[in-house]
Each structure stands twice: as C-alpha cells, then as structure tokens.
Amino acid sequence: MKIVIWGHPLYSHTHSYVHSSYYKAASHMGHEVYWFHDKDYPKDFDYSNCVFITEGFADNNIPLNSSSTYFVMYCPSPKKYLNAGVKRYIDVRCAAKNHKDHIHDYSVDKTTTQKIGPSCYYVPKTNQKVHIKNNYVDYTIDDFDKFYLSWATNLLPEEFDLNDVYRQRENSIYFCGSLSNSGICENMSNWLPFIQECKRNNITFYHNDPWRNPISDDKVKELVQKSILGIDIRGSEHARTGIVTCRIFKNVSYGHLGLTNSQEIYNEMEGHCLYHSNPVELFNIGMQHRTDYDFIKKSMLYVKENHTYINRINSLFSIL
Numbered sequence: 001m002k003i004v005i006w007g008h009p010l011y012s013h014t015h016s017y018v019h020s021s022y023y024k025a026a027s028h029m030g031h032e033v034y035w036f037h038d039k040d041y042p043k044d045f046d047y048s049n050c051v052f053i054t055e056g057f058a059d060n061n062i063p064l065n066s067s068s069t070y071f072v073m074y075c076p077s078p079k080k081y082l083n084a085g086v087k088r089y090i091d092v093r094c095a096a097k098n099h100k101d102h103i104h105d106y107s108v109d110k111t112t113t114q115k116i117g118p119s120c121y122y123v124p125k126t127n128q129k130v131h132i133k134n135n136y137v138d139y140t141i142d143d144f145d146k147f148y149l150s151w152a153t154n155l156l157p158e159e160f161d162l163n164d165v166y167r168q169r170e171n172s173i174y175f176c177g178s179l180s181n182s183g184i185c186e187n188m189s190n191w192l193p194f195i196q197e198c199k200r201n202n203i204t205f206y207h208n209d210p211w212r213n214p215i216s217d218d219k220v221k222e223l224v225q226k227s228i229l230g231i232d233i234r235g236s237e238h239a240r241t242g243i244v245t246c247r248i249f250k251n252v253s254y255g256h257l258g259l260t261n262s263q264e265i266y267n268e269m270e271g272h273c274l275y276h277s278n279p280v281e282l283f284n285i286g287m288q289h290r291t292d293y294d295f296i297k298k299s300m301l302y303v304k305e306n307h308t309y310i311n312r313i314n315s316l317f318s319i320l
Helices: 015-028 162-166 188-200 217-226 236-241 247-253 263-268 279-289 293-306 309-317
Strands: 002-006 032-036 051-055 069-073 088-094 114-117 120-123 129-133 138-142 145-149 172-176 204-208
Touching (some): 002 015, 015 051, 172 217, 188 279
16 A cells, blocks of 8 residues: 655654654555655655545645545644545544544544544544534535544554563653643643652652654653653643543553553553552552563553554554
8 A cells, every 4th residue: 555644754743753653654564655744745756546644734735636545633624635526534533532622622432433443433424514613714514534543652563572671770750741831731730749759759850842852762762761660641631531642552562560640541551551640649559560560561462462553554544
C-alpha cells in the first residue's frame, strides 16, 4: 500500500512524534511509505491511489484527489476534503467522552461504539447532514466517517526488552512532556503535589518541555529508563474526558510500572497498570511496587500485543 504521511517536520510540533511513529511502523510492515510536509514535497510525485495520514493544521498544501483516502486528525474543516471529491475522508479523533475544544465537541460511548481494535472505535457516516461549528468554521455538510483512537508506544514489538525492568534507576524522575498552569490542558495542579512528594523523598524531578526543547525518541526513552518511576499524570480535563495519549504505553514498553491518575487510562490498559486519583498516593504506590517485575513484564507483553503503532495502523486500515 502506498502511504503518504503529510505532517509536521520532526521535532517541530508534538504531533510530529505521532507521524514519526506511523512512518516507522508502516515502513516496518512493508508498506511503501513517504513523509512530506507543506514546505517540502515533490511536485512530480504520483499522489494518486494513496492513503494519506495527516493533521488538520499541517495540511495546507496536501494534494487532494478522487482516488485517495485521507485520515485526518484535528481537522477544523472537513469541507476542504469533501468538496474536493476525495475517495474517502475519515475524521480521526481522540477517544474521549464529553470532549470540547477549539475544534471538536463530541462524546464517545465505548460500550456502544463499534470497537475494531485495541483502543480504536469506528462510527461510519450516515446519509444525514452534520453541522460543523468551531473557532474556524460554521457550516452544514454531508456526514463523514469518524475514527476514535488512543495513541501508542513508539516501539516496534521486537524492540521490547523484558530485561529493561531490571535497569539501574537514578534517584530522579525525568518528565518529557508539557506542564501547563492554564488553559484547557492545565495539568500543573495535579503534577505539583507529585513533584513536591518527590522533593520530600529526596527524588529530583527534571522537566523537559518538548515545545521549547524537542529531543529525539531515543533520548526520551533513555531519560525515562533512568527515572525511578515512569508516571502519567493527567490534568483535570484529560482525566474528566478520559483521553488516553501515548505516555502510559511508552512508559510500560520502556520497562516501567504503569502509573496513572486517570480511571479511563487504567480501564484502557485493562488493569495492566496501577491507578490512584491522588498524585501523592500514586507516588507512594509506585515506590512500593516499582520492583514488581512479574507484573511489569506482563504489562509490557500486554502493550506489545495491543498498543504499538502496528496495532493502530491495522485498525485504521481495517475500515478501508
């Protein structure tokens, strides 16, 4: 299959890591894969009969044609694709309940929505009209397919090493992700008690902001593996809506005990991690069980089987 990932250049945007993982997994699966972006793409390339994977703020110059299918995440204006007469448009969204942001307003009931793979749900289009209103557009158009998912670890299955559970850890935690004091993604109010508990236990907390200082996947993995705990603390909005990003899957795949303050992440991991809503209690649980190697290995095998980008690609392509 000819796949074109049309996205953010690597390290230019946090979503570029998602595109990098799609590229890595699809290449490994033997697909013909290309990665272009708005400012660097060949004009003489045959863009027909492709499957495009893109993001709605990185698709200004994406070629649109009637023989190709488009998986688009965070798309503010589906009309762009539907009016162009593409073969198929699939609106890709985070699997969440009562989710509302500058683009979307939706809710997924995982108990009634068609599940087509681990952490992947599909709602086929109807013959009805839908109204799209967000910060960018306001119009009524024909309905379209919707695909809800959670992200995954960036490791390929053969890159999992169960011996990683025995790695020597520092008396530190390296967190490579966003910390925010404001906005819909505010999470500092939940992180701060955890960070203070680290300090009380003489554990140094280091933070790397990927927006200001993007680093490679390999470097992130190295830092996470040096940490005494691998932790996924969600802000209040993420905990409320049940968004499951890549962090829990990565932490476990790198050899850590999975730890989260999100009930939905715990549910999505089917119990292959530990949960507490209180970040301080989560710290204590993590320190108590961080060397439960049998449990961690079982969790690693669970992620290996269910939560790599090979799983996600297989689920996406199952609806083609």
